Amino acid sequence: DAGVIQSPRHEVTEMGQEVTLRCKPISGHDYLFWYRQTMMRGLELLIYFNNNVPIDDSGMPEDRFSAKMPNASFSTLKIQPSEPRDSAVYFCASRSLASGSFTGELFFGEGSRLTVL
């Protein structure tokens, strides 16, 4: 089975531009998570979905960030307008409800490295 697929792998953009990151979770997984990784703050959970519904977006830094999951096989994380401090690696991850309430590892994509100039 294919793992979690993210695109683009690398994105370089200029401040003020819109950035869209994409994710395809593992087929059959009920949960999808977006994380951001920086040297200063480590791995932060931005938002997660259950069955395509956003459950917890308390980690989304501000209104410039938005995430959608229109169907079970696709999610986007959008930043508009982007700022240099948004530069980070953004990870998408998924897991199955069947793996248990506190058991069951997250399966991560390879990440999207964003650089905002």
Added chain:
Amino acid sequence: AQKITQTQPGMFVQEKEAVTLDCTYDTSDPSYGLFWYKQPSSGEMIFLIYQGSYDQQNATEGRYSLNFQKARKSANLVISASQLGDSAMYFCAMRVSGNNRLAFGKGNQVVVIP
């Protein structure tokens, strides 16, 4: 709130030696799971090992074992017979029952030297 602490500075380990990575956690929930992930320089997050709060025995997966001391709230990762490919960042993480958030520590850097 869940809190994961990894405070060791970067570590150099001789090839074929064992290395222990420290992780302490804080939760008042009796039901939780502890995870370790490896992040090599290529950037991907690789799941290594899991320990449940009710598990009676320490988890083991090949060269990885977890030294779980529940009363001390510690879940140290032991890598035996280190290999050059073990050079990476290692993250400890926790999820409590009923909360889907997997919270990560800041990570431990390991460099294996020949």
